[in-house]
Amino acid sequence: MTEAAVANVSSRGRPRFWRDTSFVAQRALRDAWRDPEGVIPALVIGSFFFLVNVGQFGAIAEGVNIKAFQLPVAVLFAITGLSRAQSLVLDIRDGYFDRLLVTPIHRGALLIGLMTADMVIAVVLGCLILVIALVAGSGFAAGIVGLLVFIAYAALWAIAYNGFPYAIALRTGNPAAVNSSFLLFFPFLFLTTVYVPKEALTGWMKTVVTWNPVTYLLEGMRSLVVVGWDADALLWGLLAILGVAILSQSLAFAALRGRVSRG
Amino acid sequence: MNAIETRDLVRDFGTFRAVDNVDLAVGEGEIYGFLGPNGAGKSTTMRMLCTLLLPTQGSMAVAGLDVVERPEQVRLRIGVALQEAALDPKQTGRELLTLQGRLFGLGRQETADRVRELEALTGLGDAMDRRIETYSGGMKRRLDLAAGLVHGPDVLFLDEPTTGLDPESRSRVWEEVRGLRETGVTVFLTTQYLEEADELADRIGIISHGRLVAEGTPAELKRSLGADVVVVRVDCSEARAQEGTAALENLDVVDAAECHGNEIALSVHDGASAVSPVAVALADLDVRVAEMTLRTPTLDDVFLHLTGSHLAADETGIPEGVTK
Numbered sequence: 001m002t003e004a005a006v007a008n009v010s011s012r013g014r015p016r017f018w019r020d021t022s023f024v025a026q027r028a029l030r031d032a033w034r035d036p037e038g039v040i041p042a043l044v045i046g047s048f049f050f051l052v053n054v055g056q057f058g059a060i061a062e063g064v065n066i067k068a069f070q071l072p073v074a075v076l077f078a079i080t081g082l083s084r085a086q087s088l089v090l091d092i093r094d095g096y097f098d099r100l101l102v103t104p105i106h107r108g109a110l111l112i113g114l115m116t117a118d119m120v121i122a123v124v125l126g127c128l129i130l131v132i133a134l135v136a137g138s139g140f141a142a143g144i145v146g147l148l149v150f151i152a153y154a155a156l157w158a159i160a161y162n163g164f165p166y167a168i169a170l171r172t173g174n175p176a177a178v179n180s181s182f183l184l185f186f187p188f189l190f191l192t193t194v195y196v197p198k199e200a201l202t203g204w205m206k207t208v209v210t211w212n213p214v215t216y217l218l219e220g221m222r223s224l225v226v227v228g229w230d231a232d233a234l235l236w237g238l239l240a241i242l243g244v245a246i247l248s249q250s251l252a253f254a255a256l257r258g259r260v261s262r263g
Numbered sequence: 264m265n266a267i268e269t270r271d272l273v274r275d276f277g278t279f280r281a282v283d284n285v286d287l288a289v290g291e292g293e294i295y296g297f298l299g300p301n302g303a304g305k306s307t308t309m310r311m312l313c314t315l316l317l318p319t320q321g322s323m324a325v326a327g328l329d330v331v332e333r334p335e336q337v338r339l340r341i342g343v344a345l346q347e348a349a350l351d352p353k354q355t356g357r358e359l360l361t362l363q364g365r366l367f368g369l370g371r372q373e374t375a376d377r378v379r380e381l382e383a384l385t386g387l388g389d390a391m392d393r394r395i396e397t398y399s400g401g402m403k404r405r406l407d408l409a410a411g412l413v414h415g416p417d418v419l420f421l422d423e424p425t426t427g428l429d430p431e432s433r434s435r436v437w438e439e440v441r442g443l444r445e446t447g448v449t450v451f452l453t454t455q456y457l458e459e460a461d462e463l464a465d466r467i468g469i470i471s472h473g474r475l476v477a478e479g480t481p482a483e484l485k486r487s488l489g490a491d492v493v494v495v496r497v498d499c500s501e502a503r504a505q506e507g508t509a510a511l512e513n514l515d516v517v518d519a520a521e522c523h524g525n526e527i528a529l530s531v532h533d534g535a536s537a538v539s540p541v542a543v544a545l546a547d548l549d550v551r552v553a554e555m556t557l558r559t560p561t562l563d564d565v566f567l568h569l570t571g572s573h574l575a576a577d578e579t580g581i582p583e584g585v586t587k
Contacts, residue, residue: 104339
């Protein structure tokens with residue numbers, strides 16, 4: 001090996017971490033581009049829910065801009081759980097993950113690179129659904145900057161949620177187990193104010209919705225579309241993302257440590 | 264300095280001891296064949312040497328660096344081709360090699376130059392720009408080998424590099440490994456193919472049930488059994504075969520005799536003159552001979568002598584010097 005290369009990879013710290021992360025992310029994005037069947041269904045699901053919900057509730061939701069109300073729902077439906085965890089499982093099963101482990105790659109980059117790719121995909125999907133909704137006439141109260149914040153929330157949520165499928169992938173190396181992580185999607189997204197505002201809910205449903213962090217994410221994103229700038233709603237949304245991220249990323253990085261440990 | 268050195272290397276999985284006090288010393292530039300059947304402990308030893316697994320006890324050094332204490336430095340100096348070609352089927356060959364080079368810290372231009380060199384070495388040609396999922400088993404193996412070489416390692420680990428390949432692909436991989444000898448790279452090669460170890464390795468270590476049971480050049484190992492081997496397959500009970508073995512051991516022309524089931528293996532110093540006395544002795548005992556083979560010793564004979572069992576027949580290749 002050349003001395004320059006030895007010196008290059010021997011240097012510890014941020015430069016190598018970011019470089020390795022970008023290599024992993026580039027590879028993941030290339031795979032996603034080549035196999036769009038992993039991404040297109042998410043776009044279809046998001047658009048489908050938007051159109052169906054608007055179609056069904058539009059007539060009975062008097063005085064409410066149902067398109068604006070459903071826009072964040074559509075985005076979250078599209079991006080939640082859309083990860084490269086299945087590819088990671090294949091890498092583990094095919095031995096390619098071991099090949100990466102015998103390179104000097106920064107171990108954290110193995111996971112953060114994939115999450116970076118997820119974030120990019122979430123931004124692209126979020127933008128596409130935004131375009132569909134805006135063309136359909138949803139409007140956007142917070143303007144251009146609000147649009148950027150809206151997409152940023154979606155991207156951060158993608159990272160926060162995807163800790164779960166990555167944790168399962170790294171812990172089990174089993175594709176079926178990773179698929180089962182989709183089950184988390186239902187309580188997370190349906191036990192929220194996905195169809196009606198919180199004030200309209202009663203009983204156990206209201207309790208569950210109150211404790212579900214996604215409710216606050218949804219309300220924060222929705223505030224940008226419907227109301228404009230609502231600092232409280234945005235702050236609670238951000239805290240909800242942070243709470244889920246702390247839990248999911250702790251699990252994911254613990255699983256990564258277990259997977260790369262030599263014991 | 265040895266390129267690879269282990270001392271009292273042990274690896275346990277629960278109560279199972281996969282590697283049992285293995286001592287290795289592989290010189291720089293040497294091709295070392297680590298031979299043994301499935302489950303003997305070859306891959307576990309290699310995974311420890313490649314920094315993927317910690318030993319339960321013992322010490323090991325690769326390229327003069329302690330593998331346990333300095334795994335990151337070791338990784339810079341080794342190349343690895345793991346069992347079952349560990350490749351990403353969605354990438355092209357060129358993308359895979361480029362990523363590999365970049366992860367090892369090579370610059371963009373240096374990586375591109377290196378990939379071009381390896382393209383010539385592997386003979387993959389236009390296939391380098393095709394997705395790996397379209398490659399044949401042999402092409403995948405050659406790419407796997409190239410991926411291990413992209414950063415110019417001092418020591419290359421090859422874990423069963425030709426398992427599952429057709430004879431033509433196998434000999435192409437052999438050619439590439441032989442070519443490495445000229446570059447001065449040390450090659451540590453695990454294999455369950457006797458012919459492969461015989462063809463490629465400067466020295467061979469035979470591992471059985473986690474223990475290194477013999478070590479030497481192929482010629483030394485074969486010579487340890489005598490000049491010739493007579494193998495007699497008898498058509499009788501095992502007890503009668505044992506009686507026959509005891510009788511043959513007393514013949515002047517026989518150096519050593521071993522009975523494994525209905526097969527008697529004789530080490531002899533002059534095969535041609537040993538055949539008749541052996542046949543006569545067995546006839547006198549009324550032990551019926553089904554087949555008698557005279558040949559020079561093979562590594563399979565060495566393996567049988569050391570472990571009491573053959574490697575699978577289809578893995579041994581064609582025994583050399585067979586006369587029936």
